[in-house]
Amino acid sequence: MRPPEQPVTYRPDPQIMQLAEWLATPVAAAQFPETRLRFANRRWAGSVGLQDWRDEDWVRHLGRFEPLPDNLSEPLALAYHGHQFRVYNPEIGDGRGFLFAQLRDHAGRLVDLGTKGSGTTPYSRRGDGRLTLKGAVREILATELLEARGVDTSKTFCVIETGEQLERGDEPSPTRSAVMTRLSHGHIRIGTFQRLAVLEEPEHMAQLVDYCLEQYPGPPPPEDAPGRDQPAVILLHQVVERLADTAAAWMVAGFVHGVLNTDNMNISGESFDYGPWRFLPKWDASFTAAYFDHQGLYAFARQPEAVHWNCMQLAVALRALADSDPLVAALDRYGGLYEAALRRRWLWRLGVMPQDGESDTALIGAMERQMVATGEAPDAAFARYRGWRGQPGTEFETLLAARSFVEGAEPLPDDAPSLVIERVEAIWAAIDRDDDWSVLETEIERIRAHGAALGTISPAGRPLA
Numbered sequence: 023m024r025p026p027e028q029p030v031t032y033r034p035d036p037q038i039m040q041l042a043e044w045l046a047t048p049v050a051a052a053q054f055p056e057t058r059l060r061f062a063n064r065r066w067a068g069s070v071g072l073q074d075w076r077d078e079d080w081v082r083h084l085g086r087f088e089p090l091p092d093n094l095s096e097p098l099a100l101a102y103h104g105h106q107f108r109v110y111n112p113e114i115g116d117g118r119g120f121l122f123a124q125l126r127d128h129a130g131r132l133v134d135l136g137t138k139g140s141g142t143t144p145y146s147r148r149g150d151g152r153l154t155l156k157g158a159v160r161e162i163l164a165t166e167l168l169e170a171r172g173v174d175t176s177k178t179f180c181v182i183e184t185g186e187q188l189e190r191g192d193e194p195s196p197t198r199s200a201v202m203t204r205l206s207h208g209h210i211r212i213g214t215f216q217r218l219a220v221l222e223e224p225e226h227m228a229q230l231v232d233y234c235l236e237q238y239p240g241p242p243p244p245e246d247a248p249g250r251d252q253p254a255v256i257l258l259h260q261v262v263e264r265l266a267d268t269a270a271a272w273m274v275a276g277f278v279h280g281v282l283n284t285d286n287m288n289i290s291g292e293s294f295d296y297g298p299w300r301f302l303p304k305w306d307a308s309f310t311a312a313y314f315d316h317q318g319l320y321a322f323a324r325q326p327e328a329v330h331w332n333c334m335q336l337a338v339a340l341r342a343l344a345d346s347d348p349l350v351a352a353l354d355r356y357g358g359l360y361e362a363a364l365r366r367r368w369l370w371r372l373g374v375m376p377q378d379g380e381s382d383t384a385l386i387g388a389m390e391r392q393m394v395a396t397g398e399a400p401d402a403a404f405a406r407y408r409g410w411r412g413q414p415g416t417e418f419e420t421l422l423a424a425r426s427f428v429e430g431a432e433p434l435p436d437d438a439p440s441l442v443i444e445r446v447e448a449i450w451a452a453i454d455r456d457d458d459w460s461v462l463e464t465e466i467e468r469i470r471a472h473g474a475a476l477g478t479i480s481p482a483g484r485p486l487a
Contacts, residue, residue, distance in 0.1 A: 038094075041229060041233060055184065057183075063177055063179045070127050070133060070205065097122050097137070099143035099145060100116045101115045116143055119138045120137055120143065132237045153200050165178045167301070167472075173272065176292055211286070211289065214230065247348065257340070265333055266329070268293050298312040306394075307323035337353055366479075372408055373427050405433065
């Protein structure tokens with residue numbers, strides 16, 4: 023989805039209050055020594071009717087958290103559990119963030135303004151509830167490039183530097199602090215359902231299922247799906263469809279999320295919560311993003327399997343409301359949905375017209391083998407071969423030369439954006455060393471131009487949101 027050409031009217035709609043009594047805890051935002059606006063996503067502000075905000079409005083509402091009109095009167099920290107690296111943890115929840123507001127966007131969707139780094143909550147455990155400025159800058163970059171590459175992702179809406187010095191074990195300290203606000207399609211996670219299952223609250227789970235079906239609507243299950251009229255079964259079919267597409271989107275983008283725990287899986291299918299993410303420097307199945315992922319559980323090529331495993335945990339939780347067989351039938355669709363989404367997205371990035379499943383899969387496999395053999399960076403390869411009309415030489419080039427291209431598809435510039443770790447660190451160094459934000463601003467402009475050149479991916483399958 024692209025931002026609207028014409029801004030819309032601000033429409034508050036705090037639907038979460040239907041569930042807040044048992045799903046969330048009211049909290050207060052931290053009081054920061056300073057609030058300096060560093061990034062405001064004016065490109066997306068018009069999608070929720072906030073296009074007229076001045077700098078002081080961004081700071082007042084998203085730095086000092088003055089409530090928005092007719093919206094949540096106080097922030098809410100949401101409760102959930104989750105598997106973290108396949109170990110169940112019941113002691114998590116919104117530990118350094120909260121839900122600040124809910125609004126309707128230009129497409130009529132219910133969207134959230136949620137924070138990261140806004141202070142401690144009852145779920146903080148031993149954390150300080152803060153976010154480093156570097157972490158916020160990294161999330162700006164991740165969300166901008168993923169959006170440009172057609173990934174259904176949360177938007178980094180605002181970053182405000184807060185004037186505190188933070189101690190962190192995984193980066194030079196003391197380091198600068200920030201509070202960030204995301205614009206996202208919901209914050210209901212697989213872990214939200216897991217918590218209700220463990221607490222044995224089927225009535226609340228049924229309410230949550232109804233809420234998700236109403237606020238994040240999707241297509242019905244296939245005609246032959248068992249139990250296709252049961253709300254829990256319908257929801258699982260929709261989540262499987264969405265997350266299969268999300269996993270495929272990450273793979274085609276050359277993106278490694280890093281921490282694919284069940285509490286990081288959004289029911290809406292939207293990609294979010296970016297910590298130790300990386301983009302591939304080369305096509306490497308074993309590449310990991312998190313330095314603490316010693317077993318490679320969430321390595322690049324294992325991401326589809328990890329997402330499927332997470333869908334299985336949602337099915338386990340939904341057993342409180344439905345029998346196993348229809349839930350298993352929904353899970354069984356994942357593989358085929360993932361493969362179809364991978365083909366659709368890969369061909370889109372190349373600017374190639376689809377042919378048939380076997381031929382399209384052969385083309386993808388040939389490109390993968392070529393990238394592995396040559397060591398060419400995926401970003402460079404996709405840019406060079408988009409709309410390619412050269413003389414065939416390799417197996418992949420021979421297959422590509424026989425294909426039809428989408429009208430207007432042309433090879434992208436040699437300097438197409440590539441957020442490998444060295445580039446990310448260089449952008450951060452300019453900010454940290456010289457307080458030079460122009461490098462980041464220029465990179466965002468390049469990324470958005472890249473997205474415009476790629477265009478909008480076909481909504482075949484499920485619409486991007």
